[in-house]
Amino acid sequence: MPDNLTPEQRSYCMSRNKGKDTKLEMRVRSELHKRGYRFRKHVKELPGKPDVVFTKAKVAVFIDGDFWHGYRFPAWEHKVSDFWKQKINKNRERDRRNHRKLRRMGWKVLRIWEHDVRHDIDKVVDKIVQLVNS
Structure with a gap:
């Protein structure tokens, strides 16, 4: 269907x-x-503005869409146009850069993927809770 x-x-x-x-x-x-559990959302002062932040525990959680952040991107990048290849690769590089910055600042970083949330939300939350309590 053409774009109107x-x-x-x-x-x-x-x-x-x-x-x-x-x-x-x-x-x-x-x-x-x-x-x-209580937390902050989208903390502007932290690299990448993590989706969920546990300040005392110094845990930053990113909840990423499989497409936008390129879950297993090398396996399917040949299926998308050059525009999307560039866009997704830039997203992935920015994610890596923010992860490194947060780690250097002493934060624990957890990246949660869309398919994990959809498949088993309890397992995802258990993982977050375990990191916060460690």
């Missing part, structure tokens, strides 16, 4: 889509909250 918007209009519309408070994030946060 001009490239400029499509660009504008896509630029309005923000990556905060996604369904995945809210689902994980809700489960953490049910278990009695």
Whole structure:
């Protein structure tokens, strides 16, 4: 189906889509909250603005979409256009850079993938809780 918007209009519309408070994030946060854990969201002072932050435990959690952050990207990158290859590779490099910065600052970093949240939310939350309590 052809796009009924001009490239400029499509660009504008896509630029309005923000990556905060996604369904995945809210689902994980809700489960953490049910278990009695309190945290901060999208802390601007930290590299990459982690989705969930446990300040006292110095734990930063990123909840990433499989497509946007390139889960196992080398296995399927040949299926996408050059535009998406560049976009996803830049996302992955930025993720690695932010991870390194946080580790150098003394933070524990956990990256949660979309498919893990969808498959077994309890296992994901257990992993986060274990890191926070360690």
